[in-house]
Amino acid sequence: MRTLLLLTTLSALLTAAPPAAVVHGGAGSPRIRMDGTDKAAAKALAGLKGGAPALEAALAGVVALEDDPRFNAGTGANIRLDGKTIQMDAACMDGETGGFGAVAAIERVKNPVLVARKVMATPHLLIVGEGATRFARALGFPDYDPTCAENKARFQRVQAILKGSDPRQIEAWKRYDWKAAWNFPTPLKEALGPSDTVGCVTRDAKGRFAAAISTGGTTITFYGRVGDVPMYGAGIYAGPKGAVACTGNGEDIIKHLVAKAAYDLLEKGLSAQQAVDRTLAAFPPRVDLGLVAIGPDSTGGGCNYSAEKKAFVTDYQAQMAWSVGQ
Numbered sequence: 241m242r243t244l245l246l247l248t249t250l251s252a253l254l255t256a257a258p259p260a261a262v263v264h265g266g267a268g269s270p271r272i273r274m275d276g277t278d279k280a281a282a283k284a285l286a287g288l289k290g291g292a293p294a295l296e297a298a299l300a301g302v303v304a305l306e307d308d309p310r311f312n313a314g315t316g317a318n319i320r321l322d323g324k325t326i327q328m329d330a331a332c333m334d335g336e337t338g339g340f341g342a343v344a345a346i347e348r349v350k351n352p353v354l355v356a357r358k359v360m361a362t363p364h365l366l367i368v369g370e371g372a373t374r375f376a377r378a379l380g381f382p383d384y385d386p387t388c389a390e391n392k393a394r395f396q397r398v399q400a401i402l403k404g405s406d407p408r409q410i411e412a413w414k415r416y417d418w419k420a421a422w423n424f425p426t427p428l429k430e431a432l433g434p435s436d437t438v439g440c441v442t443r444d445a446k447g448r449f450a451a452a453i454s455t456g457g458t459t460i461t462f463y464g465r466v467g468d469v470p471m472y473g474a475g476i477y478a479g480p481k482g483a484v485a486c487t488g489n490g491e492d493i494i495k496h497l498v499a500k501a502a503y504d505l506l507e508k509g510l511s512a513q514q515a516v517d518r519t520l521a522a523f524p525p526r527v528d529l530g531l532v533a534i535g536p537d538s539t540g541g542g543c544n545y546s547a548e549k550k551a552f553v554t555d556y557q558a559q560m561a562w563s564v565g566q
């Protein structure tokens with residue numbers, strides 16, 4: 241019996257596809273930032289090749305992007321409408337155990353995704369706001385200000401859009417009297433910009449999968465707003481057949497539980513690229529959406545970069561930087 245078990249494990253190991261990682265820098269992140277996603281994919285892959293489990297490698301991939309100030313996560317996370325608040329969401333999921341951990345609207349930590357990993361070890365799935373920040377401090381995460389030159393510059397561009405001196409507009413915000421609903425502790429100022437969550441999905445040498453994700457939220461964002469990232473089945477999903485990480489407008493992603501929907505396609509036997517393409521095709525081009533996926537022997541990624549969006553390509557709004565490490 242033991243010999244049979246050993247043989248089965250050995251044969252699974254021999255037939256498993258080699259380790260791989262797929263990383264994205266967010267819908268709206270320009271392809272010129274692929275040096276950042278390449279580096280993050282290489283970091284995740286190096287861990288996997290060294291025997292790290294899928295989950296630890298996915299976290300390493302996301303940490304690399306959280307530490308790169310050009311991306312909207314960790315250092316460089318979006319500054320909210322008041323011009324100073326930074327609230328971040330992050331999550332991770334282990335495809336082997338089904339374990340999930342997330343934080344939402346956490347403030348003043350360097351790597352929210354590592355706090356999400358700590359939540360996975362608790363009986364909870366999600367800890368939010370001040371509770372999340374205090375949870376991080378209790379576990380030794382030091383006070384850290386994610387403000388930097390990159391997110392300050394992004395905030396300036398956002399202000400230009402809101403003031404009407406930039407042609408880009410976000411329809412939903414044009415129609416909404418956001419000034420009347422101002423909920424920041426400090427008085428109203430003005431702002432706006434792109435949403436670029438970062439994410440990483442991995443397959444380890446034993447054929448296990450994981451996903452991790454982190455964001456500073458969409459750019460026009462109220463105090464306390466939470467998007468898809470920490471919502472179970474929305475921003476990420478991982479199981480025995482693969483893993484998915486999304487990016488784009490969180491409200492749309494939540495309504496359609498996009499990560500779980502794409503994972504279901506992997507479970508049906510579609511390749512990672514087919515699952516990505518079919519998921520994107522279900523949304524109109526005006527919806528900002530991107531995703532990366534990994535399956536038992538495939539990787540994929542893409543976003544619904546539309547012709548109408550091409551009209552407004554700038555240094556920070558174009559396609560999606562994403563990379564495969566294998």
Ligand code: GLY
Pocket residue numbers: 435437455456457458466467468469486487488489490491
């Ligand atoms: N996808 C990131 C967010 O909407 O918060």
